[in-house]
Amino acid sequence: MEHQSSTIDSQVEALLQTDSPSKEKKQPFLRRLFSSKRRSVGVLVAVLVILFLLFAIGTRGSRSLPEVQTALLSKGNLTETLTVTGPIDGSESVDITSSLHAKLTELNVKEGDRVKKGITVLARIDDEELRREVAIAEGNYKLQIATKEDRLRQERADYGKALQARDTAQLDYDRKSALYSVGGIALSELEASRNALADANRELSLYRLRNGVPVLSDSFDIQIENAKQELEKLKTRLDGAVLIAPIDGTVTRVNAKVGRFADDTEDKKPLITIENLEQLQMELLVSEYNIGKVRVGQDVSIRADILGKGNTVSGKVSGISPSGEKRSYDSSERVIPVKIQITDHNSKLISGITGKAEIVLGKAEQVDVVPLSAVGTDKDGNDVMQFVLTKTGGHSLVQSFPIETGIEGDMEIELKKNPLDALDTAYEPRYLTTYNSDLADGTEVRIAPEEAKQNGN
Numbered sequence: 001m002e003h004q005s006s007t008i009d010s011q012v013e014a015l016l017q018t019d020s021p022s023k024e025k026k027q028p029f030l031r032r033l034f035s036s037k038r039r040s041v042g043v044l045v046a047v048l049v050i051l052f053l054l055f056a057i058g059t060r061g062s063r064s065l066p067e068v069q070t071a072l073l074s075k076g077n078l079t080e081t082l083t084v085t086g087p088i089d090g091s092e093s094v095d096i097t098s099s100l101h102a103k104l105t106e107l108n109v110k111e112g113d114r115v116k117k118g119i120t121v122l123a124r125i126d127d128e129e130l131r132r133e134v135a136i137a138e139g140n141y142k143l144q145i146a147t148k149e150d151r152l153r154q155e156r157a158d159y160g161k162a163l164q165a166r167d168t169a170q171l172d173y174d175r176k177s178a179l180y181s182v183g184g185i186a187l188s189e190l191e192a193s194r195n196a197l198a199d200a201n202r203e204l205s206l207y208r209l210r211n212g213v214p215v216l217s218d219s220f221d222i223q224i225e226n227a228k229q230e231l232e233k234l235k236t237r238l239d240g241a242v243l244i245a246p247i248d249g250t251v252t253r254v255n256a257k258v259g260r261f262a263d264d265t266e267d268k269k270p271l272i273t274i275e276n277l278e279q280l281q282m283e284l285l286v287s288e289y290n291i292g293k294v295r296v297g298q299d300v301s302i303r304a305d306i307l308g309k310g311n312t313v314s315g316k317v318s319g320i321s322p323s324g325e326k327r328s329y330d331s332s333e334r335v336i337p338v339k340i341q342i343t344d345h346n347s348k349l350i351s352g353i354t355g356k357a358e359i360v361l362g363k364a365e366q367v368d369v370v371p372l373s374a375v376g377t378d379k380d381g382n383d384v385m386q387f388v389l390t391k392t393g394g395h396s397l398v399q400s401f402p403i404e405t406g407i408e409g410d411m412e413i414e415l416k417k418n419p420l421d422a423l424d425t426a427y428e429p430r431y432l433t434t435y436n437s438d439l440a441d442g443t444e445v446r447i448a449p450e451e452a453k454q455n456g457n
Contacts, residue, residue, distance in 0.1 A: 065444055090252075095273050105125065110251065140231075285337060301314065306350065367407075
């Protein structure tokens with residue numbers, strides 16, 4: 001080993017002797033450096049250690065501080081919307097049905113036909129049997145009225161006779177009482193007269209009187225009313241044999257066929273459906289969590305595949321139901337029906353398709369806006385933001401401030417009041433673009449390089 005070391009020293013010395021004159025002053029140092037293999041390795045390690053320490057010292061301050069992304073407050077415009085999908089229908093829609101078990105004899109309309117309220121005859125149903133039933137019911141109704149009238153006449157006549165008999169019995173009793181008082185008749189005759197008067201009064205008490213005139217029991221009026229209701233019901237059914245348009249509109253569905261029973265359509269569908277397609281609408285189911293922001297009169301933008309990509313029609317919120325309902329049988333969420341009146345008359349838009357309504361809940365122009373990610377909550381549930389404040393000596397410290405938010409867009413939210421307005425700072429503080437709950441107030445941070453340059457740090 002010593003032999004190999006001396007050999008290396010000899011070779012190094014030979015190389016130094018052949019070097020140029022300008023390097024002669026370095027030769028003593030190089031000899032010492034390469035005097036032995038062990039020494040050269042030690043020097044190399046020492047140099048590396050020194051370089052590492054110098055690098056570590058130079059970067060220690062910056063590496064130990066968390067780096068944060070920040071931005072300055074800026075102005076912008078925001079629109080807060082709520083998007084809900086729902087069907088598009090006519091503003092009025094009527095399903096024509098019939099409970100008559102009779103065949104359809106006429107069908108006068110087809111899908112697409114326009115009809116007039118109270119004028120257009122849509123269809124006719126065989127009414128022969130109904131007409132017979134109406135005739136019988138009408139006869140029964142008249143019979144009940146006649147029966148009451150006959151009975152009332154008889155009752156009044158009988159009452160007159162009973163009244164006359166009572167008056168006669170009263171006169172007889174009065175006369176015999178006078179005779180008995182003077183001994184003109186026996187007591188038995190007086191008692192017989194008294195009994196006859198009592199019988200006559202009892203007969204009169206059997207009559208129902210109103211203002212001194214005999215009236216019949218309520219049973220007669222009940223029978224007449226029952227007969228009347230039955231007649232009116234049958235007449236209504238007879239009127240139902242002629243189906244007339246109940247609204248102005250367009251026939252959108254016809255499920256009826258001539259010769260088929262009116263109450264037996266396929267899949268129990270209505271015979272005819274009429275809609276007012278001049279005025280389309282949507283009925284949306286809005287979640288209970290969002291309904292508080294929806295108001296009648298708010299603008300609505302409506303998209304549908306039939307309109308083509310990027311095309312919309314306008315509408316307005318026209319009604320909000322006063323009560324909610326379950327979204328589905330297996331959901332605990334409640335939804336509230338909201339009606340949207342479509343104000344644009346676009347010839348492409350039709351009833352019976354699905355649309356996507358974007359309700360404009362609010363707008364704000366030229367207000368302070370920040371990303372949604374910049375807003376967090378404190379332990380009390382209040383909205384807060386984190387700002388970076390520069391202290392004496394150039395230290396950047398995180399500080400949280402409570403905030404009040406306003407309009408919320410898809411990516412940004414309105415900052416209603418700048419919480420730093422009251423601070424006396426040399427330059428406008430920056431905020432963390434992403435709220436970090438791990439950074440406590442007073443934590444020193446390092447602003448991302450590009451942002452630090454913009455901020456003058």
